[in-house]
Amino acid sequence: MSTEPGDAVTQAANEQEFPSNWGRWGTDDELGTLNLITEEARARGAAEARTGRAVSLAQPIRPAPLVSGPFTPTTQDGSPVQQLMQYTGSAPATADVMLVTNHHVRSTHLDALSHQILDGQVYPGRPLSESVTPAGVRHGSTAAFAAGIATRGILLDLAFDGPLPVGHPVTSEDFEAAEARQGVRLESGDALVVRCGWVHTMDPDRPMPGISLDAVRWMHRSGVSLYAGDLGDADPPLDSAVPGPLHRVALPLLGMPLIDAAELEELAAVCAESNRYAFLLTVAPPRIHGLTGIPVNPLAIF
Numbered sequence: 001m002s003t004e005p006g007d008a009v010t011q012a013a014n015e016q017e018f019p020s021n022w023g024r025w026g027t028d029d030e031l032g033t034l035n036l037i038t039e040e041a042r043a044r045g046a047a048e049a050r051t052g053r054a055v056s057l058a059q060p061i062r063p064a065p066l067v068s069g070p071f072t073p074t075t076q077d078g079s080p081v082q083q084l085m086q087y088t089g090s091a092p093a094t095a096d097v098m099l100v101t102n103h104h105v106r107s108t109h110l111d112a113l114s115h116q117i118l119d120g121q122v123y124p125g126r127p128l129s130e131s132v133t134p135a136g137v138r139h140g141s142t143a144a145f146a147a148g149i150a151t152r153g154i155l156l157d158l159a160f161d162g163p164l165p166v167g168h169p170v171t172s173e174d175f176e177a178a179e180a181r182q183g184v185r186l187e188s189g190d191a192l193v194v195r196c197g198w199v200h201t202m203d204p205d206r207p208m209p210g211i212s213l214d215a216v217r218w219m220h221r222s223g224v225s226l227y228a229g230d231l232g233d234a235d236p237p238l239d240s241a242v243p244g245p246l247h248r249v250a251l252p253l254l255g256m257p258l259i260d261a262a263e264l265e266e267l268a269a270v271c272a273e274s275n276r277y278a279f280l281l282t283v284a285p286p287r288i289h290g291l292t293g294i295p296v297n298p299l300a301i302f
Contacts, residue, residue: 018213019220020253022124029124030144032113032255036225037151041189045152049280049301055270057193057228057298058108059263066099080104080295102293105200108261110285114140115292116252123255136290143289145257151225152190153281153300157182157268159197168209169238170194172218182277188223191281193300195264196231210234213245220254226283228259228298259283259298267300276302 063083084097113123131139156178237243250256279300
């Protein structure tokens with residue numbers, strides 16, 4: 001029996017152990033759980049924008065100079081953006097060229113549905129060979145985000161009294177306890193924002209907490225349209241049988257776009273100060289099609 005993660009996830013999905021949205025919105029669907037953001041869900045989010053206060057959920061990035069050679073960062077601490085300065089013609093103006101790593105852990109970015117592959121397929125069961133080509137992504141790309149995303153966001157602050165413990169598996173009980181503590185309840189079409197109080201690290205002596213498969217099942221039952229977190233999947237994995245439930249189940253099986261590496265400290269402070277954990281969440285990525293992911297600057301508007 002194969003022990004490859006993709007094989008294990010697909011076999012479990014076929015046995016109905018894991019939730020799946022394959023076929024729910026048709027075989028050509030590229031929106032996934034963004035289909036849950038109905039006009040009513042957007043209106044619910046818009047109603048949360050009462051004062052106009054806005055908070056960014058993105059990490060700041062300081063570009064590194066591009067000296068020579070291809071852009072191939074080798075460590076998580078290297079900048080996700082390298083910059084080459086240029087001067088344009090005879091006009092007194094400057095310009096620059098950027099080389100960007102879209103899935104860098106120091107860049108807040110939005111994963112498209114083609115980012116993860118299961119047994120040669122991407123959501124919702126489309127062959128990889130038809131979906132991703134050397135010329136770009138034809139199915140499940142960032143083209144699905146062209147209209148932007150606007151819905152109600154709910155922060156579940158699991159680090160309200162300090163960072164989560166080392167290696168803590170985030171479960172449905174954590175989510176439900178946070179809902180009760182904060183006096184909020186997530187509804188279908190809402191975006192789920194989760195604060196663990198950690199910065200992504202790869203220290204084997206200090207294993208990260210992360211989202212469990214039980215938590216992903218809860219997201220499916222609750223109708224989460226979009227996930228954003230300061231952490232997502234633990235590294236090293238919490239469960240060797242299904243490493244990375246967000247990236248190996250929620251993204252490819254549920255079709256749930258993920259905002260990785262969000263910066264949530266200011267958001268948590270504003271929510272605690274105002275005792276409001278619901279807000280209008282807007283995400284407007286550049287309209288660059290054919291990518292597996294794109295840096296974003298999500299805004300929480302109160």
